[in-house]
Amino acid sequence: AGTGVLPGRLLAQEPISVAGIYTVPVEQQWVSRIHKAAEAAKADGQITYTFSENTANTDYPRVMREYAESGAKLIVGEIFGVEQEAREVVLDYPDTAFLLGSSFMPDPAYPNLAVFDNYIQDASYLSGIIAGAMTESGNIGMVGGFPIPEVNRLMHAFMAGVREMTPEAEFQVSFIGSWFDPPKAKETAFAMIENGADLLYAERFGVSDAAQERDILAIGNVIDTQEEYPDTVVASAIWHFEPTLQAALAKVADGSFEADNYGVYSFMKHGGCSLAPLGTFEGKVPQAALDLVAEKEAAIKSGEFTVEIDDTEPTSS
């Protein structure tokens, strides 16, 4: 917010037109963070914002073109499934800035395409430390949608955090093959609880519900759901898309937008992720864990410590 007077004044005069294109409904955790950041910027009068959700990858390039044709200055979205085609579109609209979730690195051949991803392993790692302190059985259940990098890297960071407190911890990992099947996620979580898990890593909707029903704990991911599960969700690793968006808007505003990797804006040192406040669990987490969290957080921010990024598919141990 305090990034200087100049862009703020410019923006106040002329909101930047932003369009979002998402392949899933905006309820999906990952997309919801982008959507929320954009809605906030819109509420501030900084941007105009319109979006298309649940766009099939087949239709994605067409929608990109339509928004570009209609004069959007910045297009945000995710092109994990259409990397190649999206790049062709980008070349055709050099005056439009594209800020897209992508697995690939920026490429000067596509000067108006900047990439990002939810690199919130820092916060996941810290949430893992808390989980490691809270688990009694040392058995942790993790239910994921699909083993894609965005999911895997957070799981690995979380597991690394857990091991800081409970080196011998065991993990049960399952993927349900769907982004939206809370009943199935819940059943899978139940099975893990029966199998000894006393803490769940809630990557999908439905997992915290199972934890709540069985009176065990859960760790949130990407979004903060403690308000809905006050006695269940201990901590959450939260993604803040705002720094990413703001950085891009600033560049669009001053005309310096270029091929770049905005992934770093999801790092903790840029404020792109954080551990949610303990809230209802204030005072219930062992001090040793909190101390370690504080220590690691400082180290991460200062650059002394980096959480490893591991995109491989995690397995049960």
Added chain:
Amino acid sequence: MTHEDGAQDTVLRLTGITKRFGALTANDDISFGLARGEVVALLGENGAGKTTLMNILFGHYTADAGTVEVFGRALPPGQPGAALAAGVGMVHQHFTLADNLTVLENILLGTRPLWAPGLGRAAARQRVAQLSRDFGLAVHPDARVGALSVGERQRVEILKALYRDARILILDEPTAVLTPQETEALFETLRRAVAQGLSVIFISHKLHEVTAISSRVLVLRHGRLVGEVATARTDRHRLAEMMVGAEISAPAPSVARPGAVLLELDGVETEAQGNATGLRGVNLALRAGQITGLAGVSGNGQGALADLLSGLAAPSAGRMTLGGAEVADWSPRAAVAAGIGRIPEDRHRTGTIADFTLTENAVLESYARQPVSRRGWMDRAEARRRAEAIIAAYDVRCPGPETRIRLLSGGNMQKLILGRVLEAAPSIILANQPVRGLDIGAVTYVQERLIAARDAGAAVLLISEDLDEVLALSDEIRVISEGRLSPAFPRGSRSPAELGQWMAGHGFDDAA
């Protein structure tokens, strides 16, 4: 007696019934009445409009003009429920039974309010048993209808009407699929019911039945009521004339000149198919220039023998030789290639493809060969030429070769099948129930053609449940019973009664 008077006596009155289907007038201003305890026969060629009229009376169709009165009260048009409630029962030309239900369930269908809590099976079963006894209609109430023979199904249809206390019963060709014995049993039933006050409208193409059961005959031609006569004052010839508008004489076959054996079965057995009997140790020789008639009560292995000759089934034991060579790789296609012409029993289900045109139906058995096709490409002009030739030569009445055959009457369908089979100049002809359900004109025509084929040197196997037909056409007769064949009986060597004995299973070697 006349029926214009006696209002209290008249249970049913149709007045000015007219029904059009597009350009065709199926019923044209038809009026008549039916008295209590009377059996009226409705006669007419295929397509004359008999079924249509009955469908209007029963509420399946709505007439374009005219009224139906039952017991003095007008029936609301288009409501079978109202006709049923008024005491009208109908046995349809094509069965209206649900195969997945039991006899009892079919009878009970629609007899209670839909929202009633139960079916009242126990009481109904008793009632059905009582009716079965009273009218001599033996069926097992808990048998699945799908497993019943046609004769049994016919009885269920009649029971359906009786169960509802029908006082007017419409029978649309009830005997078309019955054996003579079954027909006689049905008539016995009807006479009993009529004596109790039932009134009947009876439709049949078989004139001897009409004369046997009815007291009055109405004749329809091209949708119009063209004649009315008391049965006692007419005879079969006169009736036939009234129907067709010309004199008809049954074909009188000349003396046969049997030739070489073209097909021989030697100790052939086939597998039973579900309820249907297989063949048991059958010996049969079909000779050129001879009609062999197969008599028997339906379900005794006629189907198995027909399937064998059609190529649908192969012998499980024994030898089958064609022109002296034992057959291998037996299939319908092989049968056609071997020169067997096959007239199937069921023209609707096996003989034709309803939604194919006449042209397409005409080449069903020859589409894969030259000249109708070459290397997988069909010659449509050639197919059409063939259809046109058959239509012309066999007097198939139709709007044209590109009409869907569904729209033809059964008789005309049968003529097309006959043409398709005979045009291929088969050396052996399997004619399975070739005239079932046809009007007398069509019957005569088909029979003449079969005789002509025989005279041209074909070996003909005629399968029929109509003993009269078998006796009239066959040069020699074989009786089939429980999958076994009787010895060959030359024409005139056995009386109908003697054949009846064989049909009942007496005289076979292994009969107890």
Added chain:
Amino acid sequence: MTEIVEILLSASFWAAVLRIASPLIFATMGELICERAGVLNLGIEGIMVMGAFAGWMAVYAGLGLWPGVLFALLAGMAFGAVHAVLTVPFGLSQHVVGLGITLLATSSTYYAYRLSLPEVTSPPRIEPFQPLEWPLLERIPVVGEALAAQTALTWLAFAVVVVVALVLYRTPLGLALRAAGENPQAVESQGLSVTAIRMGAVIAGSGLMAVGGAFLTMSAFSSFFFEMVNGRGWICIALVVFGAWKPGKALLGALLFAGFDALQIRLQQTGLGQIVPYQVFLMIPYVLSILALVLMSRRAEVPAALMTPFNRGDR
């Protein structure tokens, strides 16, 4: 192997089986009714989505749980009515209409959702059905425990099977329904309206499908998500065939399918889970369903008039 036996002996496994089966049971019974009357209802998937939304939304808007179920039922019947009008009196292709209804119900549900909750990013939760209290039942090991873990809706699902079976085989209505799917002429010639019976079946069946969907948001889970029905409706189409159009066998099929599903979830955590890709586990229910179909319902009796429209006065 011992792991599988252990799983099969645990009450929680059977509790999961019943939970997973419940929505399938409702929807399968719904589809079964339609098909028994002669109408293939491919609208099932969309109607389930809509039922899931309608029931949940009704509760969120302040209605009670049971009124919510009723609301879902009525909403399902409304879409069923559209299906019925198009496929029965008009005799339109049941494939097109069914898939069209699925698309229509799904997309209008999403549209309605987006219009009614534009600002919310995670959908609100409701207080769902809770397991019934059964002080005695709970003490019976395995079976009792598994039953005691169920909500009233699961019990209702089983009750629906009993009711459907009773109606089909013990009442005049059921008789008419079964006949309508086999030979509509038989129904018509006994003075009943084929159209009314078929339409009634499609409407009632669609209502049940919607309740099946509502189970997901009101018992299995507590809020509505897009795409959460996730192909369950298609499974029910398979279950009807698997069950040879008989309620009891279809119930068995639903339980088997749910059993395979509950089993694969648990197998993923056994030693097998280390070596076998997770997709193989997810495949188990489908592969075993095909196998079971091959073994069990060979040449089942299809309602003879299924997918054949009936128009009075046609031959």
Added chain:
Amino acid sequence: MRLEPIAAPTPARRLGLPALALAATVVLASGLSMLAGADPLATFGQILQGAAGSKFALLETLNRATPLIFTGLAVAVAFRAKLWNIGAEAQLYAGALVTVVIGTQTGLPGPLAIPAMALAAVVAGGLVLLGPVLLKVRLGVDEVVTTLLLNFIMALFISYLLEGPLKDPMGMGWPKSPALPRDARLPRIVEGLRLHWGFVLALICALGVWVMQTRTTLGYEIRATGLNPQAARFAGIPVGRVLVKTALISGGLAALAGFSEVAGLKGNLTADLSPGFGYTGIIVAMLALLHPLGVVVSALFVAGIFVGADSMSRAAEVPSYIADILLAAALLFMVLAILLTRVRVVRG
């Protein structure tokens, strides 16, 4: 009520009713956008603009129609034989899969690779449908269920391959296959726009299927088998073999949709290659009354409505789900309208 065929429908009826169906769709579109607070009068123009208002829009519509023509033909061929193939989705993925495997693993040069990929796709798709058909012919197992369930199994199988053996090592972990080499891609028809030669191939296939159905003995056999298998068998048509041939053709056509999407559009395989093209193919085929040339028209109709309505949702800023509502409504209106051109509703 009851339906009575009309002997000779007037041109007014034949054109007016479908037009009415489109008008009803537009009215619905207006109503729905009004609900969302948009200008109800603008919708018609916006849909038209989005579907065909520019070269870009028009070519996008053709592009969206391409896979639908293939799957529509696949369904039309199968349904003619009363082979209820609900599994075009699985066959599509099978085609896409072998396209990628051949294109990336064999190192064939482009001019050889493209036909090889297409051919292999056809074979693969045919084989996928062969299983259910053999089960049907040999054991009487209902193919609706087996083909339907195979869709789920195939989706999981593809997911496994994309996360395992077929994962692009350069893909940074995202589950997708390696991309086809440039020269193994189908060329674009218009430079700079997405429409590719897959569309032309689809048209050729439609023509081919039409010729096959009307001029060849196989077409005759397929229709006979579908209309009355009992009579067909009696006449000597080898019904089982005909069904197998039908399966190979139908599965092959559906697989060409996968081939065309991969080689023409995407360049690689992802698990979300098809947004339900296999299922939409059923709609396309039935809307065309199973006529192969009609399939082209109905695929264009379906694609046009979807592309136009989707674009309208952005222009009017209403939730994008409106596109599917309008597509579904247009379909239902249209099948009803087409019926009513041929029959009239009478009382009784």
